Amino acid sequence: AQSVTQLGSHVSVSEGALVLLRCNYSSSVPPYLFWYVQYPNQGLQLLLKYTSAATLVKGINGFEAEFKKSETSFHLTKPSAHMSDAAEYFCALTAGNQFYFGTGTSLTVIP
Amino acid sequence: GAVVSQHPSRVICKSGTSVKIECRSLDFQATTMFWYRQFPKQSLMLMATSNEGSKATYEQGVEKDKFLINHASLTLSTLTVTSAHPEDSSFYICSARGGLRTDTQYFGPGTRLTVL
Numbered sequence: 001a002q003s004v005t006q007l008g009s010h011v012s013v014s015e016g017a018l019v020l021l022r023c024n025y026s027s028s029v030p031p032y033l034f035w036y037v038q039y040p041n042q043g044l045q046l047l048l049k050y051t052s053a054a055t056l057v058k059g060i061n062g063f064e065a066e067f068k069k070s071e072t073s074f075h076l077t078k079p080s081a082h083m084s085d086a087a088e089y090f091c092a093l094t095a096g097n098q099f100y101f102g103t104g105t106s107l108t109v110i111p
Numbered sequence: 112g113a114v115v116s117q118h119p120s121r122v123i124c125k126s127g128t129s130v131k132i133e134c135r136s137l138d139f140q141a142t143t144m145f146w147y148r149q150f151p152k153q154s155l156m157l158m159a160t161s162n163e164g165s166k167a168t169y170e171q172g173v174e175k176d177k178f179l180i181n182h183a184s185l186t187l188s189t190l191t192v193t194s195a196h197p198e199d200s201s202f203y204i205c206s207a208r209g210g211l212r213t214d215t216q217y218f219g220p221g222t223r224l225t226v227l
Contacts, residue, residue, distance in 0.1 A: 032214050043117070043204050044155075044218040051214055090154065099145070099216055103154045 002027045002095045006102035014110045019063075019078040021105045023091035026072065033074040034092040035065055038104075044090060050074060061085070081109045114138050115207050117219035124195055125227055132190045132222045134205030140185035141207035145216060146178070149202045161188055185209070195226040 007022040025031060032051045036044040048059025055067040065076045074091060086109045091102040114137040124130050134144060143162050147155040159175075161167035161182035169175045177199075179191040188207075192199055202223055206216040 034215070036218070041202075041221070041223065043115075043220040044206075046215065046217065049215060094214060094216075097143075097160070099157070101154050106152075 002029075002031070002093055002098065002100045004091050004093050004100050004102040006089075006091050006105050008105055009103065010106045010108070012108040012110055013081045015083055016080050019076070019081045019085065019107065021076040021089050021091075021107065023065075023074045023076065023102060024072050025074060025091075025093050027093060027095055029095050032094045033065075033067060034094070035059065035063070035074075035076045036090045036092060037061075038088040038090065040087075047076070047089075081107075083109050083111060085109055113215075113217040115141075115205065115217050115219040117205055117222050119222060120220060121223045121225075123225045123227065126196055127194055129191055129193045130195055130224060132192075132203055132205075132224075134188045134190070134207065134219050136186050136207040136209065136217070139207075140209050141188070142185065142209040142213075143207070144182055144188040145206045145208070146180060146188075146190050147204045147206065149204060149221075151202075155204060158190075192224065195224070197226045200224055200226045 003026045005024045034049045035047040038044050048057045050057050050067045058064045063078045089105045093100045116135045118133045146158045158173045159167045159169045161180050167180035182188040204221040206218045
């Protein structure tokens with residue numbers, strides 16, 4: 001069975017501080033993993049994806065994520081938060097035809 | 112590349128009427144399209160998966176006669192909410208997969224439906 005768990009429904013960081021959004025997964029087959037960002041009243045925008053190539057994946061807007069099979073994790077990081085990073089972030093996994101989403105993490109950036 | 116559009120972005124309708132939402136892949140052929148519903152402050156709930164030219168596959172608990180899905184071409188899928196009621200008010204998001212990027216879903220901007 002496949003599932004995605006995002007630890008922390010709300011994360012607050014100061015502007016300029018490190019952003020760390022946690023995602024753990026469970027999959028019976030090698031997964032593809034994704035991070036999406038959603039701004040208010042908008043659809044989801046792909047930030048980055050892991051598809052079994054390099055374990056450290058760089059995405060847009062300075063975000064990156066590292067696939068760690070031993071920890072079944074795919075945490076999203078950004079060295080320095082900007083005000084514009086405030087949004088909802090979703091981790092997702094695909095195995096075969098199905099997509100599995102985490103419950104989302106709301107990121108607040110404090111000026 | 113991989114742009115998905117939705118129309119309309121917002122719709123307000125009276126209870127009992129039907130509303131059609133269009134989802135288009137603008138620069139690739141979408142062999143599969145997905146329809147999601149999102150409640151405030153919650154994750155996406157998959158409603159149905161549609162493949163071009165075949166009937167949609169609905170998730171458990173989703174009424175197929177109420178949420179009619181048509182995927183008539185490789186670039187267009189429509190979701191019709193029939194006899195809408197206030198409880199159908201929600202944010203509906205489509206996504207598409209296809210072309211060379213069969214491992215990734217690309218999402219539309221969403222449609223905010225309000226049923227009075």
